[in-house]
Amino acid sequence: MTDDQKRGAEAVPQSSPDTAAGTGPEQVDRAAAASTVEGAAAEPRGPVWLPPEQHDAIAATLGGRGPTVADAALDDVETSAAEDGKATAAGAAASDGSSATGAGAGDGSGSSRSEMVRGGGAGADTGGAFINDGSQGQDDPIRDTLLQLGYLSEDQSARVTAHAVARGLAFDQAALELGFITFEDLDRAREQLINSLAQTTARRRPVSDELVVISDPRGLRAEAVRLLRTQVIAQHIKAGRRGLALVSPVVDSGCSNLVSNLAVALSQVGIKTLLVDANLRAPRLHEIFGLDADAPGLTSYLSMQVSRPERVVQANVLPSLAIITAGPTASRPQELLSSRRFRDGVNMLLREYDLVLFDTPPANSSADALTIGAAAGYVMLVARRDQAYFKDISTLVEQLQTSRCPLIGSVLNEF
Incomplete structure (x- = not known):
């Protein structure tokens, strides 16, 4: 130094x-x-x-x-x-x-599990987002997970079931009301359940090992993504913001990798997440998630081959995670992304999900990233270590300010 x-x-x-x-x-x-x-x-x-x-x-x-x-x-x-x-x-x-x-x-509590958005139960602090992990109305999976983790005994489970029927509650809400489990216990059980479902889904599809939150969930990189998830929940989702574009100043910044892992990490805690591949020049999300590159995608909607954006959504790619791939190759991506149709479609999708994440092409290659960021409403800047110089960052920040794209923060990426 x-x-x-x-x-x-x-x-x-x-x-x-x-x-x-x-x-x-x-x-x-x-x-x-x-x-x-x-x-x-x-x-x-x-x-x-x-x-x-x-x-x-x-x-x-x-x-x-x-x-x-x-x-x-x-x-x-x-x-x-x-x-x-x-x-x-x-x-x-x-x-x-x-x-x-x-x-x-932190959300003011200082808890190491502050990234968990809690839902259900009297007095729960939902922070503006409700966990929808499929357990409501399907009590057996969450009950079995609580039993497996040792948070409930068989006797307590039977009492919770009876209380849930008598009060008309879901199993997890009844367990909380009886005081048999804490919110932290429920958070951990939900995360394990959703991660287990994600791993099962991944085994049925050729998902890339780049998704470290699935392939190496105990590794340092996966932990770093989960910590980034904490920031996004605390500073973005809890503030009621639903759109976020990840933008990089130069090529090879790892933007596609990071946005994919972040989307999976958010879905693992029950955040209803939509991931959109808006990098129409060099799309990669279909490769990372093992999806058909030629399936209808964003370009299909923008070129009016389909009437509404939800018709190109691939739902339940993983639990709580839906994806819109780039779709068939487009000859004029900037014109499509600059259209009123793109902005209208984004606004429709923002109403349907807790968070919509956008992958974008490098900002130094086209104006696409700025256009996408303006439509999403908020931007996170991604720069790879030993790849981006400050002049690259400074130029992009000035461009974002000129385009009135609020920057919520930056990420130094080592993926």
Whole structure:
């Protein structure tokens, strides 16, 4: 690390560590981050979240000197606290000297499971989104999962069933009302149930190993995606926002990979998610999810081959996850995406899902990404470590501001 970088790092205020183990914002391990920047061997990590207010800190440190944005960010961006009192954190894990960083946001409770959006039961804090994991009206799967995890005994299960019938409640609501399980128990049972269903579905379809939240759910990268999920739920979904486009400044930023994993991670906690492949120039989502590239998709709707956007939705690709593929190759993608029909279609879809995620082509190759971001309403910037220079990021941020696309944050991607 240069003297200038050291001085820049020292200028960044430190967050106060939380006294309770496992709660509150976690700080990035400075030594691990520095060793990674200086070229020490480190295990590949997942996405690292940066809130919008950190862009100025990166710019001041780089000063046009030319290192990648990730080099500056790892040294000079550690933690931040949002003005409204919500904590934004970058998590770090290093078991053998390598670091794994992600991000987690609290909802004021400081719980390590704050990413779970709770639904059902008296007094539940739904945060503007209700988990629809298929358990309502289908009690056996959630009951069996609670039994398997040891959260209920057979005797308690029988009592819950009787109480549910008497009160007209779903099994999980009855268990909560009787006090046999906590919201955290129910969150964990739901996640295990949905993940099990996702793995079963994946075995029936040639899903890519790039979906690390399915292929390697205990790995560092999957954990980093789940921490990013926390940010999206806390800062985006709970605020009532339903559209989000992931935009990269240059090619090979890993945007398709990241948006796919994020979509699956959100669906695993019951967020009704739609993933749209709006990269009409080089679509990849059909490959990642093992879908037919020639099936009707976004271009089919935009070219008026089908009347409504929901007719090209592939529902239940995974539990709580639907996908619109790019569809047949289009000769004029920018004209299609700039049309009133695209904007109207997006507005229809936003009313049907808790979150609609958009994959986009690199911003330096066309104006498509800005057009999609404006239609989605909000943008998350994705840059790959050692790939994007600050000038690329700065140019894209200026373009987003000019296009009036609100930027909710940035991700340093290592997929």
